[in-house]
Amino acid sequence: MVSTQGRLTIVLACCAAMCSAQAEPLNLDAEYLRQREQLIKQMADRQWCADVAGQVAHPASLIAESDRDPADVVIRRTGALLDHLSRQGVDLSDAAGQLDKLRQRAAEVPLDAAADRQAIYLQACHLRRRIAWSNPLLDFDKLLFLTRHRPMRGDHHMVDQYYGFNAKPGGSVCVLEKPFSDQPTARDVLKDVKVTSGRLAGQTLNAGSFNTLDLDYDGESIAFAWTECGTVPEDADWSNQPWSKQRAIDNHKPYYHWNPSTVFHVFRAKLDGSQLVQLTDGPWQDFDPCFMPDGRIAFISERRGGFLRCGGNRPNPSYTLHRMNGDGSGVATLSFHETNEWNPSVDEHGMVVYTRWDYVDRDDDGAHHMWTCYPDGRDPRAWHGNYPKKRETRPWMELSIRAIPDSNRLVAVAAPHHGYNYGSLVRIDPQLPDDGAMSQLRRITPEAHFPEAEQAPGKPHDRGKHNPAGEVYGAPWPLDENFYLCVYDPGQRHHGIYLVDVFGNKELIWRDPSIACVDPMPLRPRKRPPVIPDQVRPAEQSASATVTVMNVYGADFDWPADTKITALRVVQIFPKTTFHMHEPRIGAADQSLGRGVLGTVPVEADGSAYFEAPVGVPLYFQALDADGRAVQSMRSDTYLHPGESLTCQGCHEPKREAHTSLKMNSAPLALRREPSKIKPAVEGAWPLSFPRLVQPVLDSQCVDCHRKHPDSPDLTGAIGKNGWSKSYQSLAPFAWKLYGANGSIFATGSRSTAGQLGARASKLIKLLEDGHYDTKLTDDQMHRLVLWLDTNANFYGVYHDLGRQGRGECVNPLLQ
Template sequence: MTKVSKLSQKIIVVLVLTAIFMATQMSAVLSGSIDFTKPEFDFDKIIFTTHQPYSGYENHMIDGNFGFLGVKGGGLYILNDAFSGRPTVTNVLQNSVCKNGRYAGKKLSGGNVYSFDLSYDAKQIVFAYTDAQNSYGVWNENTTYHIFKVNVDGTDLTQLTDGSVNDFDPRWLPDGRIVFISERRGGYGRCHQRKVPTFNLHTMNADGSDIRCISFHETNEWSPCVDNNGMVAYTRWDYVDRGATHPHSAWITTPDGLDARSITLNYPNSGAEWWKNVPMMQNSLRAIPNSNKYVATAAPHHAQNYGPLIIIDPDVEDDDNLSTITKITPDCKYPETEVAATTDQKYGTPYPLSEEYFLCVYDPNANTNGANKRYGIYAIDTKGNKSLLYSDPNRSCYSPVPLKPRPVPNIIPGTTKPTGQAPDGVVSIMNIYDTLLPFPSGTKIKELRIWQVYPKTTVLANDPIVSYEGTESLWAGRNTRGLLGSVPVEEDGSASFYLPAGKPVFFQAVDQDGTAVQTMRSDTYLVPGQTRLLCQGCHEPARKAAPNPESVPLALRREPSKITPDPSQGARPMSFPRLIQPILDKKCISCHNGSRVPDLRQGNIDSQTKWFSSYKNLKPYVALFDEMYPGANWDRVYPRTEPGKFGSRASKLYQKLKTGHGNLTQDELHSFIIWLDSGIAPFFGDYKNIDAQLRGEQVEPSLE
């Protein structure tokens, strides 16, 4: 064979291989059963970011929101002729120069673009950007996300937020304001051995002014969206007296943060091993057009925001299992419940076109190392079909959104912004006997206790070890808390009382003996300017319609009660050295002095926990949520409280003391009751000022 023939043969082989490759690529674009002539696909441009999953650091649901983990080189783009099979890409920020703030006169280049939203008229984009200075665990203006807005054509680039906190996940509200997630409120996570700030819902004007915190929940929140009714749906880590990894469920609130409520699966209860077979986290929520349903990513706790895609139907009765949830990607299991945390993270950032068709990102090989992931933009349907629209050869795509106008939802009237100290609002409960699980027979509720949970103000989970659960793991942190006091409950089960704004609280129903019968393991709050919060009952069925009252509830016929502060020294914040140890010294150690079990002397302060010996020795006599059910531990705490089966009523200590053992006064017995009923029987009342607390001094909470 001549050299020319050999060369020709090689050329033919190359051409054939190239043709096969191109055909494969074209097939990848056009394959599947997605019919782009459907009315859902009445657009031809898609906005998206290139946002590479980080690798090499902590792999946790929190971390993707930290700017120092942003992979440099991300941008904001428009995919043109999206369904043609030959799309082109426009870099929105290529020629954009910021007109104000610290970035005035500069381009946003070399850093990372994260989350964004398109205005209802499809003319402006609001997005989060960071310089992505890779200084792990360092918070400054170069390592955090800040929010910007820009016109779709790249003009009028404006900086809206700045500082040493992360601001991200911005979404346009119907009235022109912006809701977003921010670390501005302060506080830290309770299950970390590193710095992990808490971030919550905030709003601001479209020019970045008038920033308001609209959630005083004590733990993290994510990915708000505005639904078709103008409400804000988002993800909340509901972590008061629960296990660390359940739940992170869908919640809903008004654009001002009023009346925050769970949408679904806040109390997972799928049998003996209730923590299995349900989504760990419902994130990246988006409201489906012309529907009450939402689409979301079923993400893990210990990995990034990818997983199977689900539809949440709030019109279906929630069975605390999977009744409200339908998986629309059958080729993907729930990470961290059905499979390992980093397994089956194939999908992410769904955008609904209808109840049947969606845009999303997808990587069939996503179980590889984060640096190798290449999520492309796909159109999918609920039948398991998918078509690749675009894939960047160097980076992953993220959050595809159609570039077209969309209807403006209802504008929900807001609260009046207080000009000074916000006045107390009124909380009203119609009938505390309206419950999901019945109270013990013969129970008469006499009052409500109001507990405040304090956000964590120290960085490490076990600094300090607040309560017994903290010895189970380095990551088993619990809230400190304080008893604000109590209010009366009327004969018909109604209550009405004033509550200060800005304090995360939970309520307890207290019987005629002064013991708690039911308790919340969540928190609620009033935002400044909120005048009223209404509750039907005490953990009543969520879909049960309130009955027409024969008359106005008794508590609503009178002036709301003022909270009567609890008189016990050491109840606010709740401190074992101040509340319980003085009683032990006065009434108990004459017998329980080492010659009788338990030894209730203060003893030496433990070098690890800083606890008194008496506190450690009382643990076997205390009822704790994380020990009540088979399989329970600090990470998997059964989330539902059964009336009458917790706290003092379930403790060996109270059963002994109420017989007259120790010859306690009523006030002394009450101190033991509230300590046991608090949910965790804490040792420390605050995260700081440890030495002062050990001396039994009054210490005010560092962050309320």
């Protein structure tokens, strides 16, 4: 008798080996008829073509006015492909003659001759395929890819899609032989291969689930993520989990349990099946391996710690950019950002490109787009998409960002926040100015709308909504600016591998009707980008770094008239250490971050600043006027590595202008001296806690008078709702604050407006300056109020020991 467990193991082993079966010939007519159905839908209402006409990579990808039916569309687009390849020197004279005959035949056959029109359509599709396969870019005879199922459970969310315990068992690492034939064959390169070292030594990977694949530059080694898909036993230990067993059960997620058998780990292997090595282990999700030019591997990991702030009732640990040696040793944190990041790749210049979710004091659905950094983690920068004017007028999120060979452009998936890594394909040109919408983007697959942003291509939602879903394209691998390998399925479930082009053509390469394909790439060596030397020192050699601002007035906005910036305030933010979005309510602004003011540094008369800063913590900066009030503030964070010298041209400087230093006749004043040391802030500013920073001012100046007038607001430190003091509840409506909630962008935008923030914009300071009875604050007391108002008017400084904080005790952060 075979046990249930035994039957499950047999089933999973069969599933994992699916791509090793001998392939049947592709049923191309059936595929083309499915594409015909999609074309008919696209032609039914052509308004989308007008709506996106100025945003496409090539106009041939639209439906033309002259297109009467799918046959016309395919003939026209095939002609665009043929013309392009002919200009590349491909001899397509015979195909051109056949296409001319089809074009003439289509002009003669009436539209109501349905069978004849369909026959013309199918002939055009088969001719298109022959033309497509003549492309000189297809100079490889094998493809590498993964198969995997969509997550079988968990929230339909950009973060949860990379949790091992949500993965459905099954899948494999496959090589596709003869990919550009009508009968390609796939084989499982790791079937029955045993892990050679680590906790899983001696075991195969047949029964788990795969995710995120990369190929080394020599074309011989692969790296990927894999999970055992382990179950959580009834007697599992929950003491080391972010939530209790009962809370997990109450929220219908008893499988959200982080342990080595339920999470993704990174593996490496040779393509001949040898040297299968487990590189990472532990209770963290490790995934998205990316070979770096120097032989190390970048990857995404939860090891940094912290939780996202809008996860509702479930734990969502933050995962960020890390790096390790090729053998798994030397794991190092590259990114100290406070929330999630995804999908690192290396561009043509050797820089790391990745997606960062960026919502410091702003909309939690406003920015998860392209960032870059050096391979050692230095100098994180947003060159595109971080400050939208309206979320719905461009991709909601961009994932799978990858550099296009021999180009400064990149390809990405316009993906949803409340969904998975699929959507529409776009091309990014970060060298163009960013207008906060589509100026840097072109649609490669314009018939597919941007999930969550649009209800139809070019027709934005009034307010983002992931309906219709639109998770149809994914995992693009650029061959050049016009041709891409990717996966596609209009049914959004079992994505097959396709070659797509900017002219609107797509050709099926491989599809498994029972499981999705992902991460297709040519199996061949590729050009290794330049190796950028590390400039980060070991932490024991340098506990600090330096920041240079060449000219704070260099900005892409207008400063308030007669503004003089005298100092920069350095603020440290603390990653969230509790998983529930409202535990605690850190202040009146939802999803605000705990923080601490480190202090200030001087700005010289020419707008320059040069100062030391701590390493390994997320920071943001504020430009202060002569009264010490914030005139401008970051709504993002940066961080430094030991020994790093971070340079900013200005404050939100125009990114495409020549660096200020290249236009100067002499060095900025700040660089003619030693770097400033941060002048520490007042007591109670780190961590910034209302009971420690503000309540002493109220006790000294306000409480006695307010007690004499029963109708006056209660300004005592007595604790009330949310654990907040009565005084905080009384003053919060008079404070200036920024919310992190979905949709807050409609009220507060995606970036600060100079002079209209913090204390300068608060009702409280206006009330005091207009004269509030006989209240006379000292400079120190006014400074404390200003500091609180400039830094989002929180109550708590950190996320734990709330009672102690409420009583005015200093509670340090658990995670920095």
